[in-house]
Amino acid sequence: MNLDPLTVDSARTAVQEKAITATALAEAFYQKIEGEDGAIGAYLTLCREHAYQQAAYIDALADKGDALPPLAGVPIAVKDVFATKGVRTTAGSKILANFLAPYDATAVQRLEAAGAVVLGKTNCDEFAMGSSNENSGFHPVRNPHDHSRVPGGSSGGSAAAVAAGMAVASIGSDTGGSIRQPAALCGVVGLKPTYGRVSRYGLIAFASSLDHVGPFGKTVKDVALMLQCIAGRDPMDSTSANVPVPNYLDHVGKPLAGIRIGVPKEYFGEGLDREVRAAVDSAIQELARAECEIVPISMPHTEYAIPTYYVVATAEASSNLARYDGVRYGIRSRESKTLQEMYRRTRDAGLGTEVKRRIMLGTYALSAGYYDAYYLKAQRVRSLLARDFNGAFAKVDAIVTPTTPTAAFKLGEKVDDPLAMYLADIYTVTANLAGVPGISVPCGKTREGLPIGIQILGRHFDEAMVLRVAHVVEHAMAPTVNPLSTSPKAGA
Amino acid sequence: MITEKDVLYVAELANLELTEEERARMLKDLNSILGHIDRLNELDTSKVEPMAQVASGEASAMCPDEPRPSLPRIAAMRNAPATDGIFFKVPKVIER
Numbered sequence: 345m346n347l348d349p350l351t352v353d354s355a356r357t358a359v360q361e362k363a364i365t366a367t368a369l370a371e372a373f374y375q376k377i378e379g380e381d382g383a384i385g386a387y388l389t390l391c392r393e394h395a396y397q398q399a400a401y402i403d404a405l406a407d408k409g410d411a412l413p414p415l416a417g418v419p420i421a422v423k424d425v426f427a428t429k430g431v432r433t434t435a436g437s438k439i440l441a442n443f444l445a446p447y448d449a450t451a452v453q454r455l456e457a458a459g460a461v462v463l464g465k466t467n468c469d470e471f472a473m474g475s476s477n478e479n480s481g482f483h484p485v486r487n488p489h490d491h492s493r494v495p496g497g498s499s500g501g502s503a504a505a506v507a508a509g510m511a512v513a514s515i516g517s518d519t520g521g522s523i524r525q526p527a528a529l530c531g532v533v534g535l536k537p538t539y540g541r542v543s544r545y546g547l548i549a550f551a552s553s554l555d556h557v558g559p560f561g562k563t564v565k566d567v568a569l570m571l572q573c574i575a576g577r578d579p580m581d582s583t584s585a586n587v588p589v590p591n592y593l594d595h596v597g598k599p600l601a602g603i604r605i606g607v608p609k610e611y612f613g614e615g616l617d618r619e620v621r622a623a624v625d626s627a628i629q630e631l632a633r634a635e636c637e638i639v640p641i642s643m644p645h646t647e648y649a650i651p652t653y654y655v656v657a658t659a660e661a662s663s664n665l666a667r668y669d670g671v672r673y674g675i676r677s678r679e680s681k682t683l684q685e686m687y688r689r690t691r692d693a694g695l696g697t698e699v700k701r702r703i704m705l706g707t708y709a710l711s712a713g714y715y716d717a718y719y720l721k722a723q724r725v726r727s728l729l730a731r732d733f734n735g736a737f738a739k740v741d742a743i744v745t746p747t748t749p750t751a752a753f754k755l756g757e758k759v760d761d762p763l764a765m766y767l768a769d770i771y772t773v774t775a776n777l778a779g780v781p782g783i784s785v786p787c788g789k790t791r792e793g794l795p796i797g798i799q800i801l802g803r804h805f806d807e808a809m810v811l812r813v814a815h816v817v818e819h820a821m822a823p824t825v826n827p828l829s830t831s832p833k834a835g836a
Numbered sequence: 837m838i839t840e841k842d843v844l845y846v847a848e849l850a851n852l853e854l855t856e857e858e859r860a861r862m863l864k865d866l867n868s869i870l871g872h873i874d875r876l877n878e879l880d881t882s883k884v885e886p887m888a889q890v891a892s893g894e895a896s897a898m899c900p901d902e903p904r905p906s907l908p909r910i911a912a913m914r915n916a917p918a919t920d921g922i923f924f925k926v927p928k929v930i931e932r
Contacts, residue, residue: 446911539890553890579899585891651873662850669851671924673915683929688853700852701865707850708838708866721876723886728879730887762865763872779890804891 347376348509352418352566355512356459359406359417366399366406366417370461373419377463377510385485386495386505388424389432390464395419398461415573416459421511423502424465425472426452426557427546435548436468436498438481439674439694449546450581451515451557451574458573463511466501470696471665472517472550474498475525475768478759479698486755487530489794493752496526496768499560503530506560513561513570517547519554520653521747521772524784527560528747528797531786533814534560535567538805539779540585542571543578551660552583554653554776564785564815568592571807587805595808596815601635603813606740610646611771617750623788623796624746630820631744631813639740643732646774648725650766653773655709655722662706668694701762726777733778737803742813745771747784747797771799781807785814787821838866 345364358364364372374392381387402417422428425435427445434440448456456462469479477485477500485500487493488508495504499516503526506514516523518536527534535558542557549555559570575589607628612621632638670676670690677689695703709718736743749770758765775782781804784797798817802810843863847854854862909922918925 443915446907446914582899645879648876648879651876654869655873655876666851670917671926672912674917676917680927683927684851686927687851691851692853692855695852697858697861700854700858701862703850703852704843704846704862705866705869708842708846708870711846711849718873720886721881722873723888724881724884725876725879726887727884728881763868766869777887 345372347372350512351563352415352513352561352569355418356412356414356416359402360412362406366402366461367396369417370395370399370419370463373463373510380508381510383486383491384488384504384508384510385483386466386501386508386510387421387464388434388436388467388482388501391428391431391462394431395461395463398456402459402461413457413459414569415455418460418512419463420455420460421464421466421502421505421514422452422462423468423499423514423516425468425517425548426515427548428452428462428465431465433465433548434481435472436470436480436482437694437696437699439668439690441481441675443673445546447546450543450578452546454574455515455570466499466505466514468501469498470699471548471661472498472519472522473661473698473702475521475765476753476755476758477501477526478755479696481696484755487752489531490752490792492754493794494529494755496529496748496752498522500526502560503527503532503534506530506532506562513559513566515557515559515570515574517550518556518558518776519550520657520776521769523558523560524747524772524782524797524799525769527784529752529795531789531795532560532562533564533567533783533785533818534558535571535783535807535810536775536781537571537575537807538585538781540583540587541781541805541807542574543581543584545578545580549664551657552664553660554657556776564783564811564818565593565596567783568596568811585805590808592808592811595812598812599634600631600813600816603636603742604639604740605631605636605813606639606641606736606743608641608643608646608736608743608745610643611745615749615767615770616746619790620746620748620750620796624744624798627787627798627817627821628744630817634816634820641736641739641743643736645725645728645732649729649774649777650770652722652725652729653769653777654705654766655718656726656777658702658706659709659719660706662703662710665699665703698762729774730778733774733780741802742809743801744813745799745801747771747799751790751794751796775801780804781810783810783814785817787817838863838870
């Protein structure tokens with residue numbers, strides 16, 4: 345069976361109609377992972393026993409002839425920042441190399457309740473801090489389209505697994521672009537929902553006012569199906585919102601006539617690659633052809649998003665990551681004589697360079713005498729960035745921008761320059777700061793064959809509009825984009 | 837500009853030791869990033885409130901105050917690097 349064309353819908357239908365059992369499907373995926381993941385590195389942990397147990401349960405339901413749940417038998421991957429009961433959960437960090445989560449994250453629990461088969465945990469930048477997956481405490485991930493290039497980050501493993509056909513769909517987390525940026529670089533669809541739309545219970549925290557949970561898929565429809573299962577209020581997460589969840593599939597495929605699409609000039613300035621710009625421009629032309637009204641807009645504070653983000657995100661991270669001290673879980677430095685020494689040596693040995701850099705920056709920004717100058721200042725500018733969005737959404741129904749300034753870059757290209765790496769998220773961090781939903785959809789390829797993504801942003805809790813616009817882009821650009829045609833080139 | 841002394845002080849606050857090499861690298865990187873962050877001062881924000889809530893009004897912070905079973909101790913202790921089965925064990929806290 346050729347696994348590459350499988351979508352959430354077709355995989356579930358195959359299981360429902362008994363063209364294949366969920367067990368055989370999981371086996372086929374594990375075989376593919378064994379054969380191909382050595383060259384990619386998308387997975388950190390495979391949970392075969394767990395997966396086969398779930399598959400057997402689905403097969404038993406199918407045998408009884410019962411109607412199957414919406415993701416029945418669909419093999420998925422879960423970023424290693426989600427707690428999975430009894431399965432190793434590392435957040436890509438050596439400090440949690442031996443951590444077995446004692447409970448399931450709500451997103452994982454809901455996907456499994458919907459019948460999904462979790463194949464394993466995917467590689468990511470340590471504690472989701474990075475834009476290339478090179479900050480993984482274990483090994484980097486390679487882009488399935490070109491093994492000498494990065495898959496993006498921090499959810500690089502979740503994006504690469506779907507792009508390489510080693511999972512039908514996956515979930516990731518997005519604090520500054522960590523779903524949308526790797527989706528763009530790997531040629532798949534990735535959605536960051538509204539702040540509060542999806543529960544974060546069991547998500548290992550990075551920056552609590554910016555962390556979001558969302559799905560990856562090969563198609564917009566798949567992403568809508570995944571979102572449908574994980575969205576909605578969760579009593580275990582007080583930041584999850586009490587807002588009704590619409591039926592997203594009702595909106596995917598709706599015509600766009602009369603919809604107003606904003607194009608903010610600040611996202612098309614200096615630093616945007618020519619080929620990326622051309623691909624995004626042609627997608628915008630397709631939206632015009634679909635009878636959208638294209639509205640030039642301005643979001644004047646956009647250039648301040650990256651500095652704002654790196655104050656807020658690191659300040660919150662320095663607080664969230666204080667818990668990794670060797671006392672309750674994870675590794676512990678054994679030679680220490682005092683508690684203080686144990687904290688320091690454990691953290692020194694267990695945390696990587698980028699994580700330490702961000703803890704240092706955040707601690708500095710929160711330290712006595714600097715709180716007003718950095719953290720409070722950044723939160724004020726964040727209000728201005730949110731106002732830019734409010735102003736824009738008074739005039740338009742959705743905003744389109746490039747997802748990233750360039751296509752996938754080479755491994756090693758930016759590792760020595762943290763600021764250059766941070767700028768890879770220049771178009772994505774704004775949505776985290778304002779809490780608005782955003783999706784990345786493939787909209788073409790560079791001459792070298794590297795995928796290009798277009799980002800569509802919507803109003804708070806209007807994922808339906810984001811998906812609706814994304815679906816039209818996906819279908820208009822289909823002749824040039826096939827997320828499944830990943831002919832991997834040998835690494836350079 | 838932050839100095840070597842600042843790096844040492846902040847590392848202490850953050851419970852990080854940092855090697856000599858890491859400290860030098862940190863000094864260079866933090867100054868480069870803070871230089872970029874200083875651009876925020878181009879904006880007059882004296883009349884702007886700091887953002888305190890991301891999607892305001894829609895999240896309900898109130899929930900019924902009902903006791904629920906929590907994680908059993910045995911499950912919570914399973915990942916402990918050192919335990920006597922009831923408590924976490926750590927090196928001594930106060931030096932005499």
